[in-house]
Amino acid sequence: MAEKVIMLGNEAFARGAYEAGCKVSAAYPGTPSTEISENIVQYEEIYSEWSPNEKVAMEVAIGASIIGVRALASMKHVGLNVAADPLFTVSYIGVTGGLVAIIADDPGLYSSQNEQDTRAIARAAKVPVLEPSDSSEAKEFVKFAFDLSEKYDTPVIVRATTRLAHSQGMVELNERIEREDKPYVRDFAKNVMMPGNAKGRHLVVESRENALEKDGCNFSINKVEYQDTSIGFITSGIPYMYVKEAFPEASVLKLGIVNPLPRKLIEEFAAKVDTLYIIEELDPIIEEQVKSWGIKAIGKEVLTVQGEYTANLLRKAIGGEKLSIAHPAQVPNRPPILCPSCPHRSVYSILNRLKIHGAGDIGCYTLGAVAPLSVVDTTVCMGASISTLHGMEKAKGKDYIKNWVALIGDSTFMHTGINSLINMVYNKGTGTVMILDNSTTGMTGHQDHAATGKTLMGEDANAVDIATLCKAVGVNHVYEINAFDTERLEKAIKEATAMDEVAVIITKSPCILLSKAPSKKQYHILPEVCKKCGMCMKPGCPAITKLENGTIAINDTMCNGCGLCEQACKFAAVKPVER
Amino acid sequence: METKNIMIVGVGGQGTLLTSRILGALTIQAGYDVKLSEVHGMAQRGGSVVTFVRYGDKVYEPVVEEGQADVLIAFERLEALRYAHFLKEKGAIVVNDNRIDPMPVVIGAAKYPENIIEELEQHHRVYKVDALEEAKKLGNSRVFNIIVLGIAAQHMNFTKEEWLKVIEETVPAKTIEINKKAFEVGYNLHS
Numbered sequence: 001m002a003e004k005v006i007m008l009g010n011e012a013f014a015r016g017a018y019e020a021g022c023k024v025s026a027a028y029p030g031t032p033s034t035e036i037s038e039n040i041v042q043y044e045e046i047y048s049e050w051s052p053n054e055k056v057a058m059e060v061a062i063g064a065s066i067i068g069v070r071a072l073a074s075m076k077h078v079g080l081n082v083a084a085d086p087l088f089t090v091s092y093i094g095v096t097g098g099l100v101a102i103i104a105d106d107p108g109l110y111s112s113q114n115e116q117d118t119r120a121i122a123r124a125a126k127v128p129v130l131e132p133s134d135s136s137e138a139k140e141f142v143k144f145a146f147d148l149s150e151k152y153d154t155p156v157i158v159r160a161t162t163r164l165a166h167s168q169g170m171v172e173l174n175e176r177i178e179r180e181d182k183p184y185v186r187d188f189a190k191n192v193m194m195p196g197n198a199k200g201r202h203l204v205v206e207s208r209e210n211a212l213e214k215d216g217c218n219f220s221i222n223k224v225e226y227q228d229t230s231i232g233f234i235t236s237g238i239p240y241m242y243v244k245e246a247f248p249e250a251s252v253l254k255l256g257i258v259n260p261l262p263r264k265l266i267e268e269f270a271a272k273v274d275t276l277y278i279i280e281e282l283d284p285i286i287e288e289q290v291k292s293w294g295i296k297a298i299g300k301e302v303l304t305v306q307g308e309y310t311a312n313l314l315r316k317a318i319g320g321e322k323l324s325i326a327h328p329a330q331v332p333n334r335p336p337i338l339c340p341s342c343p344h345r346s347v348y349s350i351l352n353r354l355k356i357h358g359a360g361d362i363g364c365y366t367l368g369a370v371a372p373l374s375v376v377d378t379t380v381c382m383g384a385s386i387s388t389l390h391g392m393e394k395a396k397g398k399d400y401i402k403n404w405v406a407l408i409g410d411s412t413f414m415h416t417g418i419n420s421l422i423n424m425v426y427n428k429g430t431g432t433v434m435i436l437d438n439s440t441t442g443m444t445g446h447q448d449h450a451a452t453g454k455t456l457m458g459e460d461a462n463a464v465d466i467a468t469l470c471k472a473v474g475v476n477h478v479y480e481i482n483a484f485d486t487e488r489l490e491k492a493i494k495e496a497t498a499m500d501e502v503a504v505i506i507t508k509s510p511c512i513l514l515s516k517a518p519s520k521k522q523y524h525i526l527p528e529v530c531k532k533c534g535m536c537m538k539p540g541c542p543a544i545t546k547l548e549n550g551t552i553a554i555n556d557t558m559c560n561g562c563g564l565c566e567q568a569c570k571f572a573a574v575k576p577v578e579r
Numbered sequence: 580m581e582t583k584n585i586m587i588v589g590v591g592g593q594g595t596l597l598t599s600r601i602l603g604a605l606t607i608q609a610g611y612d613v614k615l616s617e618v619h620g621m622a623q624r625g626g627s628v629v630t631f632v633r634y635g636d637k638v639y640e641p642v643v644e645e646g647q648a649d650v651l652i653a654f655e656r657l658e659a660l661r662y663a664h665f666l667k668e669k670g671a672i673v674v675n676d677n678r679i680d681p682m683p684v685v686i687g688a689a690k691y692p693e694n695i696i697e698e699l700e701q702h703h704r705v706y707k708v709d710a711l712e713e714a715k716k717l718g719n720s721r722v723f724n725i726i727v728l729g730i731a732a733q734h735m736n737f738t739k740e741e742w743l744k745v746i747e748e749t750v751p752a753k754t755i756e757i758n759k760k761a762f763e764v765g766y767n768l769h770s
Contacts, residue, residue, distance in 0.1 A: 006607055006615070031619055111621035134614070134641075167641035168603060168615040238641075245640040312644045325645040326664040329698075331657055332689035334681035336591065336626035364624060372686045443621055537685065542625055545680050546687075555679075557711065557720055 007171040009164040012135040013102050014039035015171065016142030017072045020098070021179040022046055024064035026057035028415065029444040030076030031111035032165040033104035037074060038447075041456055045176065050447055050456045053382070053415040054079035058086045058101065065090075065099035065155075066191060068182030070146055074102040077118050078381065082416070087155065088125045089193050092201035094153035096182045098146035104160040107281045108308040111162075111443070113362065113379060115306065117282040122157050122259050126205050128212055129157045129259040130221060131237040135169035137221075141256065144221055150182075152208055159258070161281065163238045163308060209260050217265040221256025224269060232273025234266060234286060234297070238309075239279045245311035246319065261289055270295045277318060281309050338367050340543040341519070341560030343483035343509035344436055348373040349539040349564065350490050356403050356497070359392070361385035361417070363409040364443045364511075365436050372540040376407060383408070383416030389431045390424045398430045402497055405432045405505075410466065411441035411449045418469070425474040425502050432496040433504045435466060436483070438511040446514060470504045477501060483509035486567055512560050521561035522579050524554050529573035536565035536574060580611075582635030583735070584643040588662045589654030590679050591623035594724040597750070598652070599630040601728065605737055605745045606634035614641040627658055627681075652731045654710075654724055655679050656695045663699055672703050673731045675710040675723065706730050706769045713764055722754070722761035729765020739766060 007015065013036045017025060025048040027037040040048045051057035054075040064071035075083060080103050090099065106112040122129045128148065132141040138160070145156040189197050216222070228249045235243050236255040243252055253269040255262070270276050270290070278287040278299040287299035302317045303309070315321045338345045348368045351358060352375050360366055360376035361384060369376035378388055385406040393401045408417045413435050424431055441447040448454040453463030467478045477499060479492045489507065496503035525536070532550050543558035544565060554565070554574075566574040585602060587595045599615050606613040611634040618628045631643045645665050651672045653659030659674040666672065676696065683689035692698075699705045708730060710723035725746070732742050743759055750758045 006603055006613065008617075031621065035619075110618065163616065163641060166617045166619055168613075168617070169638075169641070170607070170612060241639040241641065310642060310644050311640050323646070326702075328645075328664045329660045329692075331661050331692060332681050332683045334590065334625075334627040334657070334661075335683075336621050336624035337682050339592070339625060364621075366621075367624065370682065371688070372682075443624070445619065540682060540685060542680070542682065542685065545685065558679075 002172045002174060004170055004172050006168050007135045008035060008166065008168050009135050009138045009160060010035035010166070011039045012138035012171050013074070013142055013158070013160070014043070015173065016139035017100070018043040018046060019139070019174050019176050020070060020143040020146040021177050022070045022072050022146065024061060024069055024071040025049070025074070026051045026060035027074040028052065028054045028057055028079060029441050029447040030079050031444055032106060032160070032162040033074050033076045033079070033102065034444045034447065035165070036102055037456060040072075048456050050449055052450055054083040055086060058083035061099060061101070062086055062090050065095045065097045066093070067096065067184040069097040070179060071097060072100050072102065075104070076112065077103060077105045077116050078112060078114065080118060080121055082382070084121060084125070087127065090155050091125045091127050092193055092198055092205055093191055094204070095149050095155060096184065098149035099155040100142060100145045100149060100158060101155060102142070102158045102160060104162065104165050105282065106162050108162065113381065115282060117285060118157065118159050119259055119285040120283055123285065126209055127155050127157050127259070128152070128257060129159050130256055131159045131258050132164065133237055133240045133254070134164070135167070135171050138164065139171055141221060152212060154208055159237070161238055212257075213260040213263055216257045216260065216262035219257055219262070222262060222265060223252075223254040223256070224265070225252045225254070226272065227251050229272055230274045231277070232269060232275070233277050233279055234269065234290070235279040236286070237281070239281055242309050242311045242314055243279055246314040255286070258286060261286060263293065266290060267293070267295065270297070279303070279309070279314065335370060336367060337370075337540070337542055338364065339512055339560070340541055340558045341512040341562035343438055343507065343512070344368060345373070345539050345541065346483045346486060346562070346564050347434065347436060347489065347507050348375045350486055350493060351375040351405070354490070354493060356405055356493065358405055358407040359385045359389040361408040361412050363412055365407055365409055368407070372538060382412055383420055386417055386420035386424055386431070386433050390420065390427070390429045393429055393431055398500060401431055405434050405493070405497065407434050407436065409442065410435060410437040410439065410451055413466065414450050414464065418473070421470065421475070421504070422473045429502055430500050431502060432493070433502070435504060435506045437466060437506050437508050440511050440514055442511045442513075446511065466506055475502050475504050477503035479503070479505045480508055481505065483507040484562060484564065512562070518579065519561040520579055522554070522556060522559045522577050523561060523563060523566055523574050524556070524577050525552055526573050526575060527551055529571055531571050531573070533570075535570060536568045538568060539564055541565060580635050582633050582638055584648045585632040585650045585652065585735070586643050586648045586662060586665055587630040587632070587652045588658045589628060590658065591626045591628045593654045595628050595630045595654065598724050598728055599632055601745055601749045602632050604749055605741060606632070608741065608745060609737060611635060612638045614638045616641040627661060629662060650731055650734045652727060654727060657681070657691065659699060660692060660695050663703065666703055670703060671706065671734045672699055673706045673727055673734070674699070675727050676707045677709065677711055708765065708768055710765070714761060717757060717760055717764065719757050722757055725758050725761040726765040729762040730768055732762070732766055733770055
């Protein structure tokens with residue numbers, strides 16, 4: 001009997017790629033897709049890499065596919081926006097070796113800047129989409145996707161959501177099937193997308209869509225469960241689980257392929273049930289198409305386009321059940337925060353003191369938008385800090401941004417920030433850019449990138465010297481300062497923002513979580529010296545608490561010993577202790 | 580068997596993932612179908628985190644919903660209160676009697692609720708422990724979550740030997756002994 005193990009959805013995706021004979025995997029980390037690559041790396045048969053961004057990752061996979069090797073790209077939903085350019089055109093080119101992209105959506109916004117629906121992009125790109133419902137299907141659907149990709153000469157998207165990617169369930173392991181590489185055949189009409197060739201390929205894409213719509217009706221990954229036919233559900237992915245939980249007696253059409261929709265299968269099912277519901281998280285992608293065929297169905301009239309669904313949500317919206325649920329207690333929120341000893345806190349406490357605005361970016365440092373630091377004014381997307389600051393300057397003149405800086409992390413700078421910096425210099429901007437270099441991709445759980453000196457596969461690699469890179473693109477004023485050297489840092493910020501030229505300040509201090517051992521040094525507050533003024537609390541360190549009696553204390557299980565509070569105290573009441 | 584619903588709640592960084600993995604491995608060894616649901620990424624950075632564990636003959640939904648939890652394991656007081664309404668009427672709360680102020684409290688925008696344990700006791704069976712203090716007595720404050728898990732074990736249908744075996748297989752080799760000791764402390768506390 002095959003071995004059965006418990007696996008995270010993302011672990012199962014990786015296993016599926018392994019069993020399918022995939023040989024190349026490229027990705028940029030992003031919650032909730034990161035663990036796919038982190039698990040693929042254990043399979044030595046697969047070359048895997050962190051690319052600097054999702055567009056590069058997609059193109060690496062495309063290259064491998066073109067010369068006949070099975071390849072995978074994985075990313076979060078917003079990453080697909082970055083990779084949309086190659087995706088839309090590889091849809092025309094098709095594949096030689098199977099090409100699969102696993103894209104993870106984030107309904108409920110656990111760790112993202114928007115709640116977009118990948119299926120909408122896939123429809124626009126005319127790329128088939130498969131949607132698994134649990135870890136076991138995650139593995140199987142990836143294998144199915146590789147076969148489908150080669151059979152229909154198309155890239156295939158496997159769509160995940162946070163709940164699938166970060167849930168664990170049982171998976172049966174199978175052997176890897178090694179595949180011979182397909183021979184590369186030079187084919188200009190297929191692989192060179194200039195207008196004349198693309199016209200021909202567009203016809204191929206349309207007929208592929210038609211074929212998939214018909215053939216998809218017989219795919220083994222769709223499931224029809226006829227039970228009580230007075231009520232029927234069309235659903236897919238994780239919402240299938242909520243339907244089964246809330247309406248175990250109902251008939252269900254569970255779609256494994258959600259683009260293009262298997263029309264005949266859906267029409268047959270719709271004809272057999274009295275009332276038809278369409279249950280899909282986020283946008284009404286299935287619903288709008290089904291209704292456009294003249295089929296009567298209920299969907300977003302009673303359900304939301306926001307957030308995650310649950311069985312209770314369906315019970316209430318569809319069953320009309322009045323659930324007697326105790327009310328939640330009214331308690332203070334606990335939003336995510338910068339860790340104790342996070343170097344970003346040191347930088348932000350200076351910016352806060354100097355009343356400087358930050359054009360922000362994507363990473364842990366986005367948390368500088370919340371009180372008490374409140375220095376990050378904007379967050380749009382990866383790399384946008386530098387270019388939005390530049391836009392502000394061009395709109396209102398250089399004096400307007402004298403109290404602004406762009407705030408970006410090292411990994412995000414390598415992702416797309418560098419383009420924006422080149423632009424700022426080229427187009428004669430004068431902005432101050434702060435690169436908060438913590439030597440890792442922090443928020444997603446510490447992945448390497450082109451400036452850390454290590455690859456995903458653990459090999460030593462060239463580490464881009466960010467300061468040299470900035471100078472090379474034409475920045476004449478580059479500072480490198482330890483994030484906790486607040487005196488020098490404050491001076492540099494004042495100097496740089498006053499300048500009529502682009503300046504880059506690189507704050508160099510590794511993410512506190514990179515060091516696994518607990519800090520040897522800690523701080524405590526001498527109660528007899530403390531004046532209870534609260535200056536040490538200004539930077540918002542979670543390890544410092546004001547007790548009921550007004551005394552301020554440092555929590556010894558949380559303090560990591562950065563000493564920012566010691567620097568803030570004017571009365572020498574904060575003292576280091578050896579642990 | 581009817582599906583059992585366990586929740587593990589706490590503050591990001593308190594080790595909810597390790598605890599849920601021990602519990603997951605245990606349910607598999609016992610031959611159940613199981614689903615676990617976790618929180619990664621931004622939400623974990625010192626935020627409120629919740630992990631769901633469901634096991635039984637056949638499990639569909641990976642999350643536990645309001646009014647369904649058999650056991651709520653809370654590594655922090657305020658988090659116990661935040662999720663208490665997820666418990667079934669006769670559900671049990673195992674709570675680490677520890678306070679970590681959320682940022683709104685630190686900056687004075689909100690007050691940390693008083694008498695949380697007393698409030699919980701009005702509606703539920705509450706088993707509390709100062710696990711940090713107990714863990715320090717063992718010489719390693721990081722094993723506090725296994726002490727809490729030891730208490731919770733009294734409210735699940737697995738033997739002590741099964742628990743110890745899984746702990747041995749799940750935690751890093753160097754910490755097996757201290758983790759086993761920590762489990763025993765919790766297991767014997769309210770028995």
